Amino acid sequence: ALLFSGAPASGKLTAALELSRVLSCGQGASWNCSCNDCRLHRLLVHPDMLLFGKRSFPEEIAVAREFLGRSPSQASAFFFYRAVRKLLARFEPALWAGEESKLAKAAPLIQAAELSLEALKPDRPDGFGAEVQAAADGLLASCAGLEALCPDQPPMSMVRGMELWARLAPMGKAKTVVIENADKMQDSSRNAMLKILEEPPSTVRFVLLSSRRASMMATILSRSRVYVFEQRTPAQASEVARRVFKIEEEVPSLRDYFESRTPFPPAVASEEAEAFAGRLLADRRSSGRTFRSSLGSSLADEADRSGLGMDEILARIRQKTASFGAKDKAMSFSFLRLMRALAALYSRLLADSSQDPGFFAVLDEWSRLTRETAQHYSSLNRNPELLLEVLAEACGRTP
Numbered sequence: 001a002l003l004f005s006g007a008p009a010s011g012k013l014t015a016a017l018e019l020s021r022v023l024s025c026g027q028g029a030s031w032n033c034s035c036n037d038c039r040l041h042r043l044l045v046h047p048d049m050l051l052f053g054k055r056s057f058p059e060e061i062a063v064a065r066e067f068l069g070r071s072p073s074q075a076s077a078f079f080f081y082r083a084v085r086k087l088l089a090r091f092e093p094a095l096w097a098g099e100e101s102k103l104a105k106a107a108p109l110i111q112a113a114e115l116s117l118e119a120l121k122p123d124r125p126d127g128f129g130a131e132v133q134a135a136a137d138g139l140l141a142s143c144a145g146l147e148a149l150c151p152d153q154p155p156m157s158m159v160r161g162m163e164l165w166a167r168l169a170p171m172g173k174a175k176t177v178v179i180e181n182a183d184k185m186q187d188s189s190r191n192a193m194l195k196i197l198e199e200p201p202s203t204v205r206f207v208l209l210s211s212r213r214a215s216m217m218a219t220i221l222s223r224s225r226v227y228v229f230e231q232r233t234p235a236q237a238s239e240v241a242r243r244v245f246k247i248e249e250e251v252p253s254l255r256d257y258f259e260s261r262t263p264f265p266p267a268v269a270s271e272e273a274e275a276f277a278g279r280l281l282a283d284r285r286s287s288g289r290t291f292r293s294s295l296g297s298s299l300a301d302e303a304d305r306s307g308l309g310m311d312e313i314l315a316r317i318r319q320k321t322a323s324f325g326a327k328d329k330a331m332s333f334s335f336l337r338l339m340r341a342l343a344a345l346y347s348r349l350l351a352d353s354s355q356d357p358g359f360f361a362v363l364d365e366w367s368r369l370t371r372e373t374a375q376h377y378s379s380l381n382r383n384p385e386l387l388l389e390v391l392a393e394a395c396g397r398t399p
Contacts, residue, residue, distance in 0.1 A: 001197050001206040005213040006229025009254035016207040020049045020176035044085035047171045051089040053180035059258040061143050071246050072128035090150050097161040106149045113142040144329030152378040159192040166204045175204045182208035183215035190217050197223045264334040272317050273341035278303035279310050280395050291359035295352040324384040335384040339374040366395050
């Protein structure tokens with residue numbers, strides 16, 4: 001087992017997928033090898049590669065679609081094709097053994113995506129005109145629906161399915177299992193994973209990817225060879241953006257670039273999180289419950305200046321997110337992004353309120369409620385609009 005550890009967008013998944021190709025190649029594994037194994041790996045359809053785990057960059061598909069529309073070519077079509085395949089890999093039937101009823105919900109979207117992908121094969125001889133652009137738009141809609149069905153934390157049943165797959169003989173030289181965000185797996189899934197790492201089949205390589213090495217189980221770390229991926233500098237990130245996406249602008253990081261291209265970017269999510277928390281703080285202050293926090297006071301002052309009540313803020317958030325994707329599937333990621341923005345804001349408030357134990361305890365409770373709300377959405381598929389209303393009410397009642 002190998003552990004690729006490093007910052008987001010440092011190239012871990014790209015390296016893992018290329019490693020999988022090299023392990024399967026029977027002709028020297030040169031970077032431009034044209035053997036059938038390498039061809040299938042480049043298209044991410046090789047039967048000896050399994051990819052699952054929490055997605056690191058679901059925004060990659062939207063960025064790839066923009067790239068294809070801005071610069072239609074074999075390169076942009078290939079990038080879009082692979083971005084979609086990374087998502088479809090999560091719905092490999094082997095991972096859903098015993099859970100076929102859940103997979104059936106995604107079947108119509110998977111079928112639609114597969115049909116559209118045929119029109120997007122990078123080696124098509126007739127170019128990438130209107131027909132390809134229309135197929136790409138259809139793919140974007142299908143992928144948005146699949147993102148909502150993609151498990152945020154792979155359940156133990158998925159690890160069991162992977163184990164059954166891994167113990168079967170490979171079609172070629174070797175099998176590779178790639179697990180993104182392995183540190184975010186449930187404890188039951190990690191324990192199930194540990195069993196096969198203790199006695200791995202000789203024909204399988206496991207590649208675990210993590211941005212938080214310290215969160216990995218010590219028993220898994222002890223059974224893995226660790227490779228550390230350094231975070232790209234802004235100059236390196238800008239160079240990758242120029243060479244891959246054909247853009248000349250400076251980007252601080254590829255993660256920032258990906259997220260800024262989505263319809264509900266982190267900057268907007270942060271603005272709405274500040275409005276949400278600011279109203280809570282202003283209401284708390286107006287009821288006579290004081291606090292010592294310069295950041296908290298600033299947010300409360302801004303909320304009072306805006307004159308918006310919590311109902312109006314919630315309505316504005318619903319409008320900006322198309323009801324969190326209910327009216328536009330391209331916004332299906334927006335609820336978790338808002339929760340992350342709230343969690344980040346509460347962390348800043350906690351640091352600013354360390355001298356006020358009572359208020360610190362309130363903020364700590366708000367942080368817990370926010371994490372719990374995100375968990376209810378991810379694991380229980382609860383209605384996000386209702387969850388946000390309940391979160392606002394629960395935070396407002398905090399003594």
